[in-house]
Amino acid sequence: MAKKKIETPATTEEKIKEAARKVFMRKGFSATRTRDIAEEAGINLALLNYYFRSKQRLFEEVMQEKIQKLLGTLVPIMNDAELTLEEKIEGIVSHYIDVLSANPDLPMFVLNELGKNNFSIVKNANLDKVISQSSFVKQLRERRNDLNPVHFIISIFGMIIFPFVARPMMFLTGMTNEKSFILLMNERKALVPVWAKAMLKAK
Amino acid sequence: MAKKKIETPATTEEKIKEAARKVFMRKGFSATRTRDIAEEAGINLALLNYYFRSKQRLFEEVMQEKIQKLLGTLVPIMNDAELTLEEKIEGIVSHYIDVLSANPDLPMFVLNELGKNNFSIVKNANLDKVISQSSFVKQLRERRNDLNPVHFIISIFGMIIFPFVARPMMFLTGMTNEKSFILLMNERKALVPVWAKAMLKAK
DNA sequence: GTCTATAAGGGGATAGAC
DNA sequence: GTCTATCCCCTTATAGAC
Incomplete structure (x- = not known):
């Protein structure tokens, strides 16, 4: 039975990057101090600069990954020639709710x-x-x-x-909590496609 | 013909606050420097502390306003006894698209x-x-x-x-631009209620 | 109330020993 | 490769003159 990640290869470089992912994601670029990342990684501050030259460069590496994770999986589904429009919708909803839940x-x-900043990865x-020429949009236009x-x-x-x-905000207002949020998101995997289909028919 | 805002009453305090709204909104708390605000307000840095004691306090005043603007107008519409469920939806959509467009x-x-921080205003x-006991939710449950x-x-x-x-992101990817975004949002005032009604009927 | 000057400390980055 | 010590700029905040 294969595991997705080996126990802890954890080179120093990877330890720093992993810590950076965690801290940057929670606090954003500006509020993050390189000292926080070093501490989280269990290493010294100097090593961060040794491996990544600067806070900015480290951030850009993390950001690139995250953009990829958020946007990179979209186009393949939208262009899957095998799938009907409805199946694409179900695929997108299900896939994204899984990714975001994690x-x-x-x-x-x-x-x-x-x-706040222009990332050329996105612009380029x-x-x-790509989207407007996708199979998804073609099917949508036909419909x-x-x-x-x-x-x-x-x-x-x-x-x-x-x-x-x-x-x-939902946590703060008490509209939901960590546990029920997970349940809600699972329910939405079925619900959102139903609503999407209703929207397709609505005039 | 009454105007909503008088030309420029612009006491120093209000000039600082207005500048703070602008800079905080664009850059967020951490990336904002009090110098930016002072410059934007056309005053000296010391005056900021004279009027507001600290960056944190100034931020909290601005934040309180903004939370109010985003959430404060919701409950009155949701509880308007005169309106049907459909009318409430139309009212909410139209109102929020106007507020957010501005x-x-x-x-x-x-x-x-x-x-990033817990704001007691929201928690309290x-x-x-309030929402779950609102007329809106009651009508929704009945339906x-x-x-x-x-x-x-x-x-x-x-x-x-x-x-x-x-x-x-939409600007960066070229999915839309400032001008067409405004048009899109206006179209949505009609479109979203139509879709909402379709969702209400969908099983 | 408003300014200039400056204190006090935080935070990114590097020098240099090991 | 990894550490300690340190540099130095930037930023918030205040003292004190006007």
């Missing part, structure tokens, strides 16, 4: 930092063209040529991602 | 900072109880007793708020 802070982190990916696909896409992703962005 | 950074700012508001209202509420707000949270 990384609840991911969307807040990426979307927030993306708003030409996501707009509803009166509907701007952007509206539909934003709405589906709003239903998927927004709960995670609003999660701290 | 303050596009508001949701990212509030949700992000809320995740008992939003969960669909098989549906957890939280799912519906998250989804509607996802469709309303998520575009604003994802706005920087």
Whole structure:
């Protein structure tokens, strides 16, 4: 039975990066001190600069990974020629709820930092063209040529991602807690596709 | 013909606060330097501490306002006894899209900072109880007793708020630009209620 | 109330020993 | 490769003149 991650290869470099992922994700770039990362990694501050030259460079490596994790898996599903529109929707919803449940802070982190600095990775990916030429959007246009696909896409992703962005607020207000949040997100795997299909038919 | 804001009463205190709103909203608490605020306000750094004691206190005043702006107008609409469920949905959508269009950074700012620190204003508001006892939720339960209202509420707000949270990313990817974003949001005032109604009927 | 000057400390980065 | 000690700039906050 194969495991996804070996026990702890944990080179020093990887220990620092892992600590950086944790601290940056929780506090964001500005509020993070390199000293926090060093402590979390159980190493000395100097080593951080030895391996990564600067806070900025370390951050960019982490950020790149996280952008990839958030956006990189989208296009393959949208272009899977085997799947109907409904199946793609189910796939996207299910996949993203799984990914985000395992990384609840991911969307807040990426979307927030993306708003503060320009990351060329995103700009150069030409996501707009890739998406608008995707099989998903073609199927969507065939089904509803009166509907701007952007509206539909934003709405589906709003239903998927927004709960995670609003999660701290939901905890604070008592609308939910850690345990029931997980249950809610699991329920949404079935619910959101049902609603998406209803939206496709609505005039 | 009455104007909403008088030209510029602009006491020094208000100039500082206005500058603080601007800078904090754009950069967040940690990345904001009091020097930035002082410069933006056209005053000296010392005056900031004279009027507000510390960066933290100034931030809390701004934050309180912003939380109020984002959450404070919700409950009145949800409890308006005159309105049907459908009318409430239309009212919420239309109201929030107007507010957020005038303050596009508001949701990212509030949700992000809320995740970093605990603001007692939010905790003490008992939003969960107020909402769950609202006329809106009662009507929702009557219509669909098989549906957890939280799912519906998250989804509607996802469709309303998520575009604003994802706005920087949408600009970066070229999915939209400042001008077409405004048009999109206006279209959504009609579209989201239509979809919400379809969701209410979907089984 | 508003300014200039400065104290006090935080935080990123490096020198240099081991 | 890893550590300790330190540099030095940046930032918040205050003292004190006007």
